[in-house]
Amino acid sequence: MNPFDDFFSHSPETINADKIHKQWTSLAPVYDVERWQLPLPVWAKRPYDYEGLEAWEAARQAVKDSQSDQPMCIYIHIPFCTSKCGFCDSYSFKLGSHADTRVKEYVERIYKELWLWSAQGTLSNRPVTSVHLGGGTPTFLDKKSLEKLTACIRNAFNITNETEWALESTVQSLTPSMTACLHDLGFRRLHVGIQSLQARTRAVIGRRQSPEEALECIMQYKGMGWVVSVDLVCGLPEQTLTGWLADIQALADCGADGFSLYELLIYPQNLEWAKRHHLLERSHLANYFLFQAGGNMLSALGCRKNLFNHWANYRDKNIYFTYPTRGEDLLAVGTIADGVFGNYHYRHPRYAAYLQSTDNGLPGLEGGLFENPLEQKNKPLITAVLSNHITPGLATELNARKIDGGSILERWLAHALIESSDDGGYQLTNNGAWFAGNMIGEISSTQQ
Ligand SMILES: C[S@@+](CC[C@H](N)C(=O)[O-])C[C@H]1O[C@@H](n2cnc3c(N)ncnc32)[C@H](O)[C@@H]1O
Ligand code: SF4
DSSP states (O other), X not given: OOHHHHHHTTOOTTSOHHHHHHHHHHHTTTOOGGGOOOOOOGGGTSOOSEEHHHHHHHHHHHHHHSOTTOOEEEEEEEOEESSOOTTOOSSOEEOOTTHHHHHHHHHHHHXXXXXXXXXXXXXXXXXXXXXXXXXXXXXXXOHHHHHHHHHHHHHHSEEEEEEEEEEEEOTTTOOHHHHHHHHHHTOOEEEEEEEOOOHHHHHHHTOOSOHHHHHHHHHHHHHTTOEEEEEEEESOTTOOHHHHHHHHHHHHHTTXXXXXXXXXXXXXXXXXXXXXXXXXXXXXXXXXXXXXXXXHHHHHTTOEEEETTEEEOTTOOOTTTTGGGGTOEEEEESTTOEEEEXXXXXXXXXXXXXXXXXXXXXXXXXXXXXXXXXXXXXXXXXXXXXXXXXXXXXXXXXXXXXXXXXXXXXXXXXXXXXXXXXXXXXXXXXXXXXXXXXXXXXXXXXXO
C-alpha cells in the first residue's frame, strides 16, 4: 500500500481525503515534505550589526526615527514554568531554589525596562493594539507581580479601550484565583497549550489534567467572553489520525476560536526526550498528513488562516502575531524577547546575561541589526506569505520573479502551495502552510 492509502485507509468523513491526496501529489518533484523550513527572523539569518550598549543606542535612534503616532504591540517574555516539559523547545525553565525572590527580581527588571522604553521618543503616546505575555508560562507569576506589570504598562504606555490583553498559559496553572485575577486585570485573550487531548499522548508529554478538564477550562474562559486560541502539536508519540481529528472537533465544539498547529520540532533542549521516544529516526510524512487533515477539517469548520499555521474564526483577530501586516512596531521586553522598530530588529539575551546587563539600568540587549535593502524590498512579500494574504499587486510581483526558468507564482500554483482568494489575490493552501519557510527562502533568493 502507498503511504497515503495506508495513513488514510480509515479516514473519517469529516475530512476531504481526495483533496489532501491532490495536495500531496502536487508537491513532487520540487517540494519534499521531509525538508520543510521554519520561517526565520532576520536576526537568525546573519550576525548582528551592533551588540550590547551599541545595540541599545541604535534602538533608541530607531525609536526616534520610527513613525511617531503609529500604533504598536507590546510583548513580554516570562521564561518560567512549574516544570520543564520534555517535548518543549521554548525558552523556558523551572526555577530552582528561592523561586519567589527570583520572580520578584525578574519582574523588577522588566518593570524598569518598560519605564526606560516609555521615555524614548514618542513611545509612551503611541496607541498599543496588543499586550501579549508569552513564555514559558506567564501565569507562573503571582498575582502581585501580574498586577505590578499590568499597572506599569497602563501607566507607561497609551493603553486604549481597544487594546487586546493576551497571554499564554496551561490548563494546570489557570486556577480559579488566577482566572479571576487575569480577568480583573483586563486580559481577554488566552493562548492555551493543549498539545493533544489523547490520553496516551498526554501521559507521555506529562499533561496531568484530563481532556475533560482541558475542555472545561476553555468553556469557562469562553463563558467569560474571552477569545480562546489553542495550540496543538503533531508528531508527538502515540498520535493517531482519528484522535487528532477528534481533538480538533472537541475543541471546536467547546468554542475554541483559534487553532495553532505545529509540527514537533527537535532542538538540543528536547533532544534527549525525543531520543527516548525514538523520534529522531522519524519521517515527517505522517506529521504532514496530520497537519493536512487538521487544516482541512478546520477549513470545513469555517476557520480561515490569518497566519500561516493559525486557523481562526471571525472573533480571533490574532492581533499580536499579525502586527507586521498593519505596519506596526513591536516593543519586546524580557529575556530572549525580540522587537522591531521600523527596519531595526533587536533581541535580548538569555536569562543570566539579561539579569546582569540590566544592572546599570539599561535593557541588556544581546544585539540588533537593520534590514538591508534587499530585506526591505522582500518584506511585503514575506509578510504576505506569513499572514496568508497575497494581494493582487503582490501576486504581480511574484509573477515577475524568476526561479528555475519560471515565475515564483507559477511554481507555487503548480505545486499547490497557493490558491486564488476572494479578493483576486492568493492565499496559502495547507501545503503552503507547511512550506511557508521554504516560500520565504525562495522570495529571499530571487530579485526582480
Ligand atoms: C511558548 S509555548 C507555551 C505554552 C504553555 N506554557 C504550555 O505549556 O501549554 C507555546 C507553544 O509552543 C508549542 N511547542 C512547544 N514545544 C514545541 C516543539 N518542540 N515543537 C513544536 N511546537 C512546540 C506548544 O504547542 C506550546 O503550546
Ligand atoms: S510546554 Fe509550556 S509548561 Fe511545558 S516547558 Fe514548555 S513553556 Fe513550560
